[in-house]
Amino acid sequence: MTATATSNVPEFGRRVATRRLVQLLWYGRPVRARILIALVTLSAVISVLGGAATLVGIRNRIEAEFISPTALAEQYILQTTRNSAADEKLLTTLPLALAMQLRHIRHLKVSVLDAAGNSVALPRSTEEPQPSESEVPRWFAALAGNIAEHREIPLTAGERRIGTVILNSDASDELAEVWQEAQHQAVVWLAANAVMIAAFYFILGRILQPLVTVSRGMADLGKGNYHVKIDPPRVPEFDAIIGSFNGLAAALGAAREENGRLYRELITVQEDERRQIASELHDEAGPCLFGITTTAAAIEARMARGHHDEAAEISRQLAEIASIAGRLTALNRQIMKRLQPIALGKVTLGELIGDLVADFARRYRDVRFVSELSIAPRSYGDVVDLTIYRCIQEGIVNALRHGKASCVSVELSEVAPTSAAAPTALLLALRDDGQGIAAAATPGFGLAVMRERVQSLGGIWELSQNWPCGVTITASLPLSWPGPTAANRSSS
Template structure:
């Protein structure tokens, strides 16, 4: 059996509670019906006994009690809740357990009579010395007062029927109202379900209308914020992909230009040397000076070709990163910038042994520093720059370690406009987030910009000294 929905569960719960309430009310009435009828019977028997006794005494004192006795006897049949029977002395013993008169018009079912269990009661009043004519030829009989609970049962059954009908109608009305309220209250769930399905399908600009209870409004606000964040991430990813394709095309064009402008002349020089060597070798007397000159030219062309290939490999893959480690690769990177821009003093600080870093962290750290230093030397207008890469304790409270990267300068700083810094900073942030890290960019109080990146790393064996240099 499948799990019920929230709407069906609430509907069943309300229905069961209303049904249980109705049944409890009916049971309480039925349980109190028996004592109520028995109390009523006892009261009516006592009052009727006293009335008959008083009436008979009064009739015995009259001179001609016959007419009054007839009228009194005829009026006994109009009493409710009791039946009056005049019995001879011989009939008293056969009275047994009397059965009350049943009125077909009351409509009380037998099962209800049996359930209430209200037995009849009998009270015997002796006729004494009344004239025999007054008792229809009975010389010395008794008046039997028999309780008749049928009328009281009819009243209780009528009250119970009306109560059940009214309660059932009220329960149906209340149940319908609850169903409507549940339908209206849970309507935001359907909006959220459709929104989540749209997000799963990859649609953009998905929003949920703010309606319903405050809890639903809070969830809708959070869902809208999530959808907006996903839209922003998708837009950033599209921008990154476009930038990646642009960078790839630019890199390909630069490689093609370098190959055409530098590799082409070198290869042509080598080929020309080979042709000259062939011609010199074919001469009857080889010109040694010319052969040496041709060899020097071919050696220079080969050396230029090797330098070109090393440069291309360095641009495609950091040279020596896997072989010599991050510290050596960063030292070479900083040295290359120093040679290109001697007017900018760049300091590299690596106080810890970085050889234990794994390849993803190595590559990400190098590319982040490479991009950050490119921004410093090309856009900041700085005179001094600092690059610090070291292990530090994580501030997440989990006792882990991070690789902290800080690049700062004394240049013009970051622009104040939102999203300033271009795609380079966005790519650095994406690299950090891909490894579970984070990045902050800020302007220094004394001038210039500071970029801080924290990359999670496995616990390092070397103890991190809190007094180490912190940029």
């Protein structure tokens, strides 16, 4: 059992290596690269098959080139021998004459032996120059079929043998020609394939461009840009995909606008309720607390003049009532301030933020607050002022309560438009040096409300980590926003 398991380990390793190789060479490649790899592989297979067919043709060609001159030389030798049989002088010089006449036959090496079996030597002036050593590779000669044929033709006159002609095949020159042709064809094939692959690379890029455009569009959708639209492609197969994408983007954009409208209405109603509660606290609870304080003071004054025995105890209780009423008055004032900034719409945005930061500085004396305001000395409207106010308020509360920050920085500036179509915007940057937000943590409700407030006015809200600690909240709020509906304007 152990031996079997051990023997399966190398096999498993080979399978894993094969899968990784396939993943690297195929599945890890983009579509264009896969198509090009398939095209190159198919071209290589076709080339191998074509090369095999070419080699078969070369073999047949070399065999044909050898058979034809061999038959011609044999016929010429026999005919010349018969013609010289009647003349003894011609018979004597026949081997030399044949050696000289047959030396130019293509694809053959002709050797002539005399009656004694000695090779007939040609005169020095008539010797064929030795061919240079062939540059044909051995592997190509082996594949092409280097034919080695040998044939001996006796020279006879009656019963007398006067010599022998030996014919040996010589395919070196034919192989050299074929090798040169093969080299030229290989160069042409490589050049044609390179041009074809380059052309397919650019053609596939054009054909698959809609997929790249869809990928970029999906990235834009992920960033919240629902107004993206892709032009219909010229490829029919991609037309349905692009149409579905545009429909999805339009639906998401419409849903986002509807959510923004509903959230603006919700914020308007919420702020109206806060305003009403603050008004009721101011109009109802405020006078009551003031009445309690005043009555307690009046009773204390009368008791001081009456000299009753229990005057001291009553004075102590009245002082306690006055203290409680004072604390309730301060609490009432804080609640009204949180529900609705008292100075909203009456002072500039810079003064409103300065008062908010100063209030936090009074309550948290061990925390350093820094504010840098580069905005115009005016109000930007109740909606914009209140949105900036709430973002700063919620951001500081989160930094102090959850981040345990020792320093909080508030930066607000007015950013000029980058193009003619872009509006002027307010850029808010809120930074702290607290503990930051853990990677696995989910943003709380306060941050979600802050983001929705900004996005409902067409702004951009971002949350990022500081280095080496803390959090940065950035909000860009355009000064030209869709605005509330007529009903909301009338209610507010």
